[in-house]
Amino acid sequence: MTDPLQPIDVTAPSLEQAIEDGLTQLGLTRDDVIIEIIEEGSRGVLGMGARPAVVRLTPLKSPIPHQASPPPRPRQTTTKQAPVEEAPPTAPEAEVDAEPTPVRALAPQPSPESMDDDARVATEALTELLSYMGIQAEVQAHRAEEGTPDEDAPWVLDVHGEDLGILIGRRGETLNALQYITRLIVSRELQRRANIVIDVEGYKARRETALRKLALRMAKQVKQVGRPITLEPMPPNERRIIHITLREDKGVDTESVGVGDQRKVTISPVGER
Amino acid sequence: MTSKMKDLVEFIAKTIVDDPSLVQVNEIEGATSIILELSVGPDEMGRIIGRGGRVANAIRVLLRSLAAKEGKRVTLEIIESGER
Numbered sequence: 001m002t003d004p005l006q007p008i009d010v011t012a013p014s015l016e017q018a019i020e021d022g023l024t025q026l027g028l029t030r031d032d033v034i035i036e037i038i039e040e041g042s043r044g045v046l047g048m049g050a051r052p053a054v055v056r057l058t059p060l061k062s063p064i065p066h067q068a069s070p071p072p073r074p075r076q077t078t079t080k081q082a083p084v085e086e087a088p089p090t091a092p093e094a095e096v097d098a099e100p101t102p103v104r105a106l107a108p109q110p111s112p113e114s115m116d117d118d119a120r121v122a123t124e125a126l127t128e129l130l131s132y133m134g135i136q137a138e139v140q141a142h143r144a145e146e147g148t149p150d151e152d153a154p155w156v157l158d159v160h161g162e163d164l165g166i167l168i169g170r171r172g173e174t175l176n177a178l179q180y181i182t183r184l185i186v187s188r189e190l191q192r193r194a195n196i197v198i199d200v201e202g203y204k205a206r207r208e209t210a211l212r213k214l215a216l217r218m219a220k221q222v223k224q225v226g227r228p229i230t231l232e233p234m235p236p237n238e239r240r241i242i243h244i245t246l247r248e249d250k251g252v253d254t255e256s257v258g259v260g261d262q263r264k265v266t267i268s269p270v271g272e273r
Numbered sequence: 274m275t276s277k278m279k280d281l282v283e284f285i286a287k288t289i290v291d292d293p294s295l296v297q298v299n300e301i302e303g304a305t306s307i308i309l310e311l312s313v314g315p316d317e318m319g320r321i322i323g324r325g326g327r328v329a330n331a332i333r334v335l336l337r338s339l340a341a342k343e344g345k346r347v348t349l350e351i352i353e354s355g356e357r
Contacts, residue, residue, distance in 0.1 A: 125288075132281040133339060166338050177334035184328065185288050 007036075007058040015040060015053040022057040031168050031203070034058040034210050035232045036218065058214065060206050118186065119155040122196045125185040126157055129178065130167075137161030144197065154195045157182075158202065167200045172207070175200055176235060208241055215245040218267050219252045228268035233258065239265050278336055278347060282311055285332055290317045295354060306346040309336070312354035321351050 008025060012018035019035055026033065039054035119141040127139050138160045144153040159167060168175050179198040186194035199205065218229050231242065242265045243254050253268050279300045287293035295314030300307065313321055322329045333349050340347035 128284065129281070129335075132277060132284050133335065134277045166342065169334065169338055173334055174338045177331035180327065180331040181285055181335065185285070188289055 007056050009038065009054060009056045011052050011054050013052055015055065018053045018055045019057070022055060026057060026059055028057075028059055029165065030170055031165060031172070032060050034060065034214050036214065037230060037232055040230075058210060060210050117190060118195055119157075121189050122155065122157055122182055122186045122194060125189075126159070126178075126182050126198065129182060129185075130159070135161065135164070135167065137164060137167075152195065154197045156197045156199055159198065159200045161201075164200050168203050171233070172203065172235060172238075175203065207238065211238055211241045212245045215242045215267075219246050219249050222267045222269050223251045226269050228266050230257070230266045231264050233262045233264045235261070236263075239263065242267075278307065278309060278339055281335065281339070282309055282332060282349065286311055286313060286321060289328070290314065290320050292317065297354065305344075306348065307340060308348045308350065310350045310352055312352040315353060318351060318353050 008022060010018045010022035010025070012021050015037065019030070022035075023029065023033065034057070036056040036058070037053075038056050039052070123139050123141050130137055130139070140158050140160065141155050142158070144156050166174065167178060169177075175198065179196075182198060183194045183196060186196060197204070214231070218231065222229050234242070239256050243256075246252055246254050246267065251270055253270055255266050255268070256263050257266050258264050279298050283296060283298045286296045286298070290296060290313050292314045295312075295317070297312045299310040299312070301310070302308075311321065320328070321332075323331075329349065329351060333347075336347045336349060
């Protein structure tokens, strides 16, 4: 075997079929690969011009022989019920009700202490959410490497545990929802925007590295072939990584097309459109 | 396991509304589907639904990931309670 993280190309009558076949070949789930659409394929118009779909799957991790999709039998027998019925977790209701706190006196620069609040409150909220979801996992907070000029580096809450694929979801959908809800709870408690990011088993970090590589490789291909390539649909943060990675490349343009969760990045050679 | 979904919805709702005492979750479980009826106080629908439905949708995504474990479908209904 060569490099286990080698991309593979799969051809099948339909896009969905090609992806499924590829995943089966690799023994991975959708979350573990980057799916590039090489050829959309088409059933053809009136039976003419049908073309097979071609996708390239780039594994984000070595194929491991774990059951790709959860088997029908519930495996969580050990995790009976997390102790849930203790004191109602919403203690701060009194304060929240008492004074809506017109937060006009917003500190322009969050002080280091207030940043610790972000991490602490967010860790609590996330841990609580996870226990309500019946997931046993550990939450560790650390600072992201760097912030932007006008904002401190966010806190990254990394969730560690077993069988956390359920927390990532298709294309990170569940992870995004979890982050959104956690931010909501934290900003409600702190009465300001919560500067936090949630990651599960380094998923986002891995994904970012893979997306950068993908962007560079696709840009090269676009320039060679002289035709635009459209990537699979991605959430905003992932599209952003593609755009930023190729911003400096004068040979290609990137653009997001499509609506809602079907938005995808098209990389086109400059001069094409 | 299914009561987890109810607890999860209740926890999130109570945390983000103004009046947690008016939050109530009713669970109707069928063989293949689960319906969760979340009722909140008057004027709090907006908080639960969120701009463009973002909050409600995020809750639904979390519920779906739990329901998938059991091979069920889950529906979240949001109801405004308590005429004033």
